[in-house]
Amino acid sequence: MRKDRFYANEQLAGYLSMDIIFLRELRVTTLIGIYEREKLVPQTLQLDLDIALPNSRACLSDDINDALDYAQVAQHIQTVLNEGHFSLLETLAEHIAQIILKDFNAPWVKVSVAKLQAIRNCKMVGICIERKQEK
Numbered sequence: 001m002r003k004d005r006f007y008a009n010e011q012l013a014g015y016l017s018m019d020i021i022f023l024r025e026l027r028v029t030t031l032i033g034i035y036e037r038e039k040l041v042p043q044t045l046q047l048d049l050d051i052a053l054p055n056s057r058a059c060l061s062d063d064i065n066d067a068l069d070y071a072q073v074a075q076h077i078q079t080v081l082n083e084g085h086f087s088l089l090e091t092l093a094e095h096i097a098q099i100i101l102k103d104f105n106a107p108w109v110k111v112s113v114a115k116l117q118a119i120r121n122c123k124m125v126g127i128c129i130e131r132k133q134e135k
Helices: 010-016 036-040 057-061 070-081 089-103
Strands: 020-032 043-052 108-116 124-132
Touching: 020 036, 020 070, 020 089, 043 070, 043 089, 043 124, 070 089, 089 108, 089 124
Parallel strands: none
Antiparallel strands: 020 043, 043 108, 108 124
16 A cells, blocks of 8 residues: 555655755855955855656666756856846845746756855855745
């Protein structure tokens, strides 16, 4: 008998069986900020990503073609960030979340974006957002 048959709420059961890959402390470079200097000099940001997989085929098949290629995710994000300027971390985090949801067909994503040493006596400042596919 399938485990999820024990759950009355099928949506909850799907959430409990979600597979998530993660990327931690991914360093990317982009133009970010509201000050003139920040609009000219690229800054290094730190990303943490949790990405729900659209299915669990890779767990069963052991085939890379069934998996989400996290190297491709990292490269795609850096390529997109090279193309423009963001004023706010919030906007950048939303942009990354939408890339992952749309371009990689993820049903859910959690994106943390941090500026390193943006303020004195603080290692990093940032934002963490969660987004899911709209039905």
